[in-house]
């Protein structure tokens with residue numbers, strides 16, 4: 107059972123730290139238990155998930171799922187389909203052992219796989235928060251809060267677009283999205299090639315590629331960009347931009363960084379998909395009766 111060191115939240119210095127990007131073994135077990143607990147609901151519901159029971163962390167999740175039915179016959183093309191979740195990270199540090207996770211879903215019917223994938227995302231955040239070893243690891247989480255506040259202020263559309271990509275690129279978000287891939291595709295029992303194809307059609311893939319397609323020219327030439335950029339630098343640290351060239355360099359460097367992160371996490375996603383295939387392959391073998399295995403070996407290799 108993990109316990110939380112709240113003091114570690116109060117200092118943070120270094121740049122983005124490396125989290126364990128793959129899915130930790132213990133988390134896979136947690137996901138499996140969570141999946142069983144959630145089942146296949148078809149309407150809005152409230153549920154308490156006791157993470158103690160999962161041998162995970164000393165925390166109770168008050169899950170509040172809000173489901174709205176939409177009408178559509180072109181399910182996969184329909185952009186109106188929404189799966190969204192959040193929880194207040196700050197709540198974890200205010201004491202108490204209960205947090206609320208809100209989930210908002212708009213779909214033709216409630217897709218429990220997608221719901222569990224969202225929860226896997228949030229549970230990954232909880233895991234990272236509980237297992238943080240260095241105060242500097244907090245940088246990704248605190249930048250998240252700064253970005254959330256900045257995006258509520260009066261800013262230009264172009265700058266908001268950049269902040270959105272910055273958010274997508276926060277290390278703890280990238281890691282959590284990788285966890286979503288795992289939960290979304292585990293138990294699909296598809297061959298690797300097919301799994302990969304479905305993945306490249308998913309919004310998870312799109313969110314990585316969005317980083318690669320960053321149109322920095324659009325941002326550099328937008329209104330009031332020097333002031334807005336310096337305002338951001340004020341919050342997250344770094345050298346202020348004084349002249350136009352500084353701005354060009356600033357956004358060009360982010361473009362390189364986004365590119366690098368996209369490549370890294372596509373590679374990570376690929377590892378996750380391969381891992382899923384391997385787990386399922388082992389599972390199939392495990393579920394077979396010895397008698398069948400022996401007869402299979404006999405007819406394939408001996409007879």
Ligand SMILES: [Zn+2]
Pocket residue numbers: 227231278279282
């Ligand atoms: Zn998140």
